[in-house]
Amino acid sequence: MKILKDHGDTVGILAVWILLVLLFGVLSDHFLSANTLTTLAGRIPALTVIAAGMTLVLIVGGIDLSVGSVLGLSSAVLGLLMVDWKVPLVISAPIAIVVGMLAGTVNGLFTVGLRIPSFLVTLGMLEICRGAAYLVTRSQTKYIGASVEPLASMLPGTTFPISFFLSVGVVVGLQVLLEKTILGRHIVAIGTNEHAVRLAGIDPRPAKILVFLVCGTCAGVGSLFHCARLGSADPNAGSGMELAAIAAVVIGGTSLLGGRGSVIKTFIGVLIVATLEAGLAQIGASEPLKRVVTGAVIIAAVSVDVFRRRCIGENV
């Protein structure tokens, strides 16, 4: 009971994931295999880092709709550099990350500086970055090939790709940032009540800008994982990813109103989203069925959490 109270929310959502895995295990012969796990681990790194960055943005009380497009733009830049200009990965990868970082910074500066709701700033940025990605690649997919694939290759001795471990590292890092550092506390505080933070004599602006910067950077890093897995750079990459990322974050219990959330739980949210997708594909569900089940599971996953809280008598 004690553990349920302290880590109840984590346990609850983890249970949803395990249930989902078991369910697909029953429905499909081949689901419960090492192979599926490896596939899953290869699929999630990009979404994981992006959802991790998004978690911070939601905690601070903002939203970032541009992550998918920023990933597209970073990919495009990576493709341009590596394919057309023959720049090696070690140089072009940092540049792609910096592109993401810049986009994030612009988001942050506009949101904070002009005090425009981040929803609109990042919606604008969504369009701008996607357009820029088309411009950069002239709407062509760039085939990069083997030179970008090391990131997606297996870590020696394991059956998981390097990118997976890196993305888990990002999750852990951001969680530590959130819980153990001053910056993290300020982020939570700003999301709870920005006005009160200002009254406490703290300028909330640098922290807010930084959070958007981190989220943009995460999108940049995500683009590397994405390109590594596909071996090519696609200006359409990541379209619609913002909703998937936000869904994962919110399934993980982070409040859209800010002030509450955990990157670790976001990671479980990502697992749920990805497992659902993988499982439905393996049983070969029809498109309409996939849609309906996905929708139902999203709602169910959160309901479980609500019921758990009711049961332990928490005031929801």
Added chain:
Amino acid sequence: MKILKDHGDTVGILAVWILLVLLFGVLSDHFLSANTLTTLAGRIPALTVIAAGMTLVLIVGGIDLSVGSVLGLSSAVLGLLMVDWKVPLVISAPIAIVVGMLAGTVNGLFTVGLRIPSFLVTLGMLEICRGAAYLVTRSQTKYIGASVEPLASMLPGTTFPISFFLSVGVVVGLQVLLEKTILGRHIVAIGTNEHAVRLAGIDPRPAKILVFLVCGTCAGVGSLFHCARLGSADPNAGSGMELAAIAAVVIGGTSLLGGRGSVIKTFIGVLIVATLEAGLAQIGASEPLKRVVTGAVIIAAVSVDVFRRRCIGENV
């Protein structure tokens, strides 16, 4: 100066629209014509009613991501009824609206009853309704033809379609609801501080459910306008419309945090979004350019409002 203070926000955003119209008038030979206006009036009714419904949802502090899919499902049902079952419009139109109403009610019941964030409930509903739309039509576009087109035909004596006038009627109706009725007052109050409303002895749940119901109904009505304009029912109809609607609402100055907003200004927001699209298509902008300009205009439109407020010394 007085008028700027009282209706400053409306004037400000109206100015953005006029600027946009003039800009395209300069850039394109044929933009400033009655024809363009008629086209625009024919194009916006669906988005207008949906954005109007969405305004209420945002004011009450929720969000409805499912509107686009609900429009798709209502269209699909309309197509099924009129094409496959040969049901006349006067019977199938109300049924399509009821479908939207039901989806909205389910959104409301889940959000309020289980106290799950509406973002997730409606995200789930987005998937479910889209899946259902595919199921209903077996992923086929239904060509309905002339029998559905009267709604999109011109109102005798004017060069604007009937659907346009109906959608403006919805806007005015919802604005009146918001300003002049108890329900409207409750909606604003709930969006401002739901907790306080509860403690004031008002049960916020019926009003919240009703708002989602209205929003769903608006999506149902929107589907009629949509089908009437295109002469066919498409299960893919309305995909991505939720973002366009929310953008229009927020450009119109409604707060994403609830408690503040106006349906009339949402309408101007819709005009801006639609004019931008029409203008860019008319000057034949390339896809990347369109994206970039759209993004920039979204940000600019809100910045203008922020600057206006700063100028008249309001505390933003």
Added chain:
Amino acid sequence: APKEVDHNAPVTGKTPCIALIMKSLANEFFSTMAEGARKHHNDNKKTYDLVVNGMKNETDFSEQVTLIEQMVARSVQSIVIAPADSKAIIPALKRARDAGVLVINIDNRLDPNVLIEVGLTIPFVGPDNWEGAKKAGEAVARMLTKGDSVAIVEGIPTAMNSQERCRGLRDAMNDAGMNIVSSQSGQWEMEKANSIAAAMLSEYPSLKAILCANDSMALGVVAAVAASGRSADVKVTGFDNTSAVGEMIVNGRIVATVDQHGDQLAVHGIEIALSVLAGNSTPKDTTTAVDLVMRKDAR
């Protein structure tokens, strides 16, 4: 180095499992394709198992990569794929081949250069989009006079088949001496195409034809043309021959569309896969028929 897969090895125990991976099943063309495959499977239940999958978002082909990986994890014997992107999924297909899965390419041809680069040969069965579009374009050109203004509504700009179709349309128009005044993307969507067409119609009063990269967009364009009251002057063409345009071909609101026989496409792919799995040699690439559909051929 990739292991040479012994396709001649008898499939032990169970019937072989074939995975059909397509683009969006929300698209009628692919749902027809899927239905054709399911029907074929129903008639041959004993011979093989079938898993059908499509993507949710037409532009997010990483989803298709995931599907390929999932199917490998599910240990299917063969993947029949209509690629969403002709380059980007090749690495994933190579991994599938390395894992011993037979791959057949349908609908949209994989990029030959990249295939050579990674050292793969994958048999292709599918139509020639360029040729189909060119046929449709030529048919319209015959109804116009030289120098007339025409416009093109493209699909998603990054999509290979959109590019091919637009190239075909453009070639036909240029050959016939038409004047292409505008070419914009309707993102494959009816609604988008409708607003673009409306804008084109008001910008170019002399427009004589609007050529669309698929039927869905053609439907939207027809509505825009009707709204502008110029149905008699402006010709519209589509591509795919979906069920909804049937009536429009009959009443002339769409003058031409192209049938790629989608329902047979997947079946061809599956049959080739079965034949190879049964030990026959890998066939050469086959181009399937594309037929122009006009008023006289309408269903």
Added chain:
Amino acid sequence: MQDDPRIEPLLRVENLSKRYASPVLREINLEIMPGEVHALMGANGAGKSTLARILCGLTIPDGGRLFRSGKSFAPQNKRDAQTAGVIMVMQELNLLSTLSVAENIFLDRLPQRAGFICQQQLTRMAVEALQRVGLSDLLPSTIVGTLGMGVRQLLEIAAALARRCQVLILDEPTAALTQREVDLLFSNIRRLQADGVGILYISHRMDEIRSIASRVSVLRDGACVAQYPTGDVNPNQFIRDMSGGESTFVLPRVKKNKFRSTVLTVEKLCVGVRIREVSFSLRSGEILGLAGLVGSGRTLTLRALFGAVRATSGSVTVGEGASGLFTHPSQAVAAGMGMVPEDRRHDALLLSQSVRVNATLSTLPIHSKRGWLNVHSERHSTNRLCDRLKIACKTPEQTVDELSGGNQQKVSLGRWLERSCEVLLCDEPTRGVDAASKASIHNLLRNVAAEGTGVLVVSSELSELFSLCDRILVMSNGRMTGEFTADNWSEEVIHAAAFKGLSTAHRESVT
């Protein structure tokens, strides 16, 4: 001491003025000497908090100058003021409900090593700070969102006391505190005084000012109208200075109401372990007081019987109605209850809406016909309310957020006065309200009772309960530990009852 010309005042205010739509501060002159407790009094909306906010950099003045130990001082933000040693406890609570107690106290100076919080050091510092205000039982890791108002107020004080300062500004720090905590605060103030710290003390409680302050300045309509040493204070003079002539303060104690039927019966109400078997009844026309220490569960009791919090067991009966538990406040209101919550900003007010919208929230049906609102009728009734409660607002359309704390409280209370309730629950109804308005609110409550409503008043100020109530109940640690009437109550017996539960708890935890 303050007459010695050689000693520079710690803080000097010269011709300070500030206006929003209308002037709020006019040409204020003020000095705070080392070791002095300078009290600031004035009616609600007189400008006290505005003055205090200017001193600590939260508001920028329009005119006038500040001097800090003789040097010109123009704080642009709270940081500037803090560096100059000026610290403030604000009137409204500004704690972050998702953070822990320790993090809230030290939010802007968390002990760190390379950006990482030193948890142990933080806990140590927090324990020390909490001890100073008598909260040694509170774990520093407690999340603030679960705490009551009184404890939160103490946290704000603890945060200020944990800083090194030369000038301490306290804006109504004791409004939600009981005598025990006030005494502790005063001993802290005396300690600082001895260290030469200057203190600006804002309060509406005359007795407090008499016991701690050495000088009093009186503000009226933004102007400083009088200043005298506390020793010379004559209450009537005071009232006249504050209100500008007419003294409506002294009210006759109205004759005893005749109590009729019972309107509220509470039986064995329990909320988890925090409220245990609370039973009492309230009769029509009666004003019942509920006393207790901070955290004794008074607020929770009220919320539970109003349906705002799920009670675990027990029953509540209103009037002739069925007995049971309300699960939603709307049921309680439908049954004839009303509640003025303790935390007005969080629980009662729609801060960004107008006074009118706030005042009529619970009475909208009166101002409408078939769902259509009648704004004129709303304005009319809001104006009447503003008159009755002396709410200082420019128009009924002014947003509530712009009102002074006391006036916000009046709006929150006024909402219920326009409708006739069978039972009115008032949680600290006069928190932050000035003396004159307090008297008129008391008067109003008595009138409401005379009309047959049963009124239940929670207050941390015993003297308020003594002057208002017919009967007083005492809670301690979630239990009812005493019941007194005018014949047998006194501060001593009530204190004794208020501590009773603590000793029981102690005994329980020992066994």
